Amino acid sequence: MKIFSRTILLCLLSLLLVSCGGNSSSTAERSPVYAATVQAATAADYNKVVQHIYVAYFGRPADVGGLAFFSERFLAVGAPTDIVAMSQAYNTNADARALIDVFSGSQESKDLYPGDNGVFIDAVYLNLFGRAPDAAGKAWWVNQLNTGAMTRASAAVNVMAGAQSTDIDVIVKKTTIAGRFTAALDTVQRSRAYSGLAANVIVRNMIATVV
Secondary structure (H helix, E strand, O other): OOHHHHHHHHHHHHHHHHHHOOOOOOHHHHHHHHOOOOOOOOHHHHHHHHHHHHHHHHOOOOOHHHHHHHHHHHHHOOOOOOHHHHHHHOOOOHHHHHHHHHHHOOHHHHHHOOOOHHHHHHHHHHHHHOOOOOHHHHHHHHHHHHOOOOOHHHHHHHHHHOOOOHHHHHHHHHHHHHHHHHHOOOOHHHHHHOOOHHHHHHHHHHHOOOO
């Protein structure tokens, strides 16, 4: 990656991390993130849930093209606009399920998670909560994957949807930063800077510091 690209990404992330602040959101403030919503009228209404999936699965914000692509496709298939309802729609909406599974079938997924399902669950917990899973929880998720009851993409969505207590605070902060980051890619130069493996690593490492 060119030096100017690294500089752009790091400057954006520094500004966003500072603006995030350290105060925990109240339950009232958190509820819109997880509350069920009505059918969205525009693709923009899906931006938040797409950011949730990107953070859960890849540990990074959506790039501009990815955000637009998935937001438009989820709108077209009538998918829900929040992560809890999306996790439920995985079993009832075949089109939404196919879109979610695109994440686990991507080349980035193959490069990022070459290990077994235990390693994958460890990575998802680290992406979402900045911590390792408890032994019993990890065993349950790994069994779901090993038996084919879930795909890796659906497991990541379900882990996020089932977050409790302070884990919700961490998710809210990470997805808020992710949304602001993608929105800040508002020039061709900035958008191009966030492209490729090297850029993904830089931003993933910075998002990991949000706890």
